[in-house]
Amino acid sequence: MNITRKEAIILGQLAASAGSELYGLEMVKASNDELKLGTVYVTLSRLETKGFVEGRREEDPNRTVPRRLYKITGAGRRSYMAWSAAMAVYNHEIGVTT
Amino acid sequence: MSDEVQKTASKIHSSFTTNEGAPADVKAFQEGLHKYGRANKNLDIFGSDPNLKGLKQFQHQLTVVVDEAYEGSVVEITTRMEITARLEAEADLFANVFLKRTSQALGLKRGVKVERAPGFGTRDFLGHFCQKNFRERVLEPLHAEALVDYQDALAKKDFSRAKHVRYMIYFWMLTTMLKGALSWVTGKLSFKVGTSGD
Numbered sequence: 274m275n276i277t278r279k280e281a282i283i284l285g286q287l288a289a290s291a292g293s294e295l296y297g298l299e300m301v302k303a304s305n306d307e308l309k310l311g312t313v314y315v316t317l318s319r320l321e322t323k324g325f326v327e328g329r330r331e332e333d334p335n336r337t338v339p340r341r342l343y344k345i346t347g348a349g350r351r352s353y354m355a356w357s358a359a360m361a362v363y364n365h366e367i368g369v370t371t
Numbered sequence: 372m373s374d375e376v377q378k379t380a381s382k383i384h385s386s387f388t389t390n391e392g393a394p395a396d397v398k399a400f401q402e403g404l405h406k407y408g409r410a411n412k413n414l415d416i417f418g419s420d421p422n423l424k425g426l427k428q429f430q431h432q433l434t435v436v437v438d439e440a441y442e443g444s445v446v447e448i449t450t451r452m453e454i455t456a457r458l459e460a461e462a463d464l465f466a467n468v469f470l471k472r473t474s475q476a477l478g479l480k481r482g483v484k485v486e487r488a489p490g491f492g493t494r495d496f497l498g499h500f501c502q503k504n505f506r507e508r509v510l511e512p513l514h515a516e517a518l519v520d521y522q523d524a525l526a527k528k529d530f531s532r533a534k535h536v537r538y539m540i541y542f543w544m545l546t547t548m549l550k551g552a553l554s555w556v557t558g559k560l561s562f563k564v565g566t567s568g569d
Contacts, residue, residue, distance in 0.1 A: 296516060311543035311544075312547070312550060314510075314513045315509055321508060
């Protein structure tokens with residue numbers, strides 16, 4: 274299944290978080306302006322539909338509006354690794370060093 | 372203005388404008404709403420008269436209660452909750468009229484106003500036009516995170532950032548809705564194209 278660059282950035286962050294859950298805002302802040310708050314949730318929702326991430330509502334009684342926490346699934350991790358490998362080969366072929 | 376009235380005025384003023392919807396306010400707002408606005412329907416400080424007949428009575432009651440209470444006491448908090456619940460129960464316009472008259476009566480130079488954390492109305496409005504899934508996965512978390520950003524800016528006293536987030540919340544919600552709609556349409560079209568050859 275294809276993944277877009279933004280999806281790959283999100284999957285990369287979740288994969289790097291070592292199994293812990295992340296909020297959307299955390300991902301936006303860690304992305305160096307590559308992700309925007311206005312679009313990150315549409316992307317996350319799409320990843321959830323694809324089965325690459327799992328989301329759940331935060332359970333904090335002190336919070337008026339509950340946030341949503343995300344973690345990567347096994348399928349998401351495999352897809353991200355496949356995408357990274359493919360990109361590495363592609364970049365190598367066209368002579369781009371990352 | 373006497374010292375007593377001035378003290379009351381400042382207390383009323385602070386009770387309405389604290390932190391522009393900081394977490395504590397929002398929590399008090401919810402608790403007040405639950406405790407008084409819904410659970411106790413007999414609370415009738417304003418009265419139901421559209422001509423604000425209960426205004427004087429409420430103003431008197433409010434002045435006495437807030438004046439007698441000391442800051443942070445149960446009575447003061449309860450009064451704030453009652454005020455919040457009443458303001459929620461009545462229309463915003465009604466509240467604004469009341470606050471305007473109160474501030475005039477107390478001789479406040481700067482008018483008081485109720486400021487809620489932004490985006491609730493827009494989120495609820497947009498929620499009518501999208502699926503439950505989209506609302507729960509996209510709109511609500513977006514609003515929640517934007518509020519965190521907003522409250523974080525207020526806590527750091529970065530008011531320009533708070534103002535920026537306050538207005539951007541509406542923009543983010545609208546663009547998210549448009550992008551969601553666009554991807555829904557694209558998904559439908561690609562599905563039709565994919566199955567049309569069968």
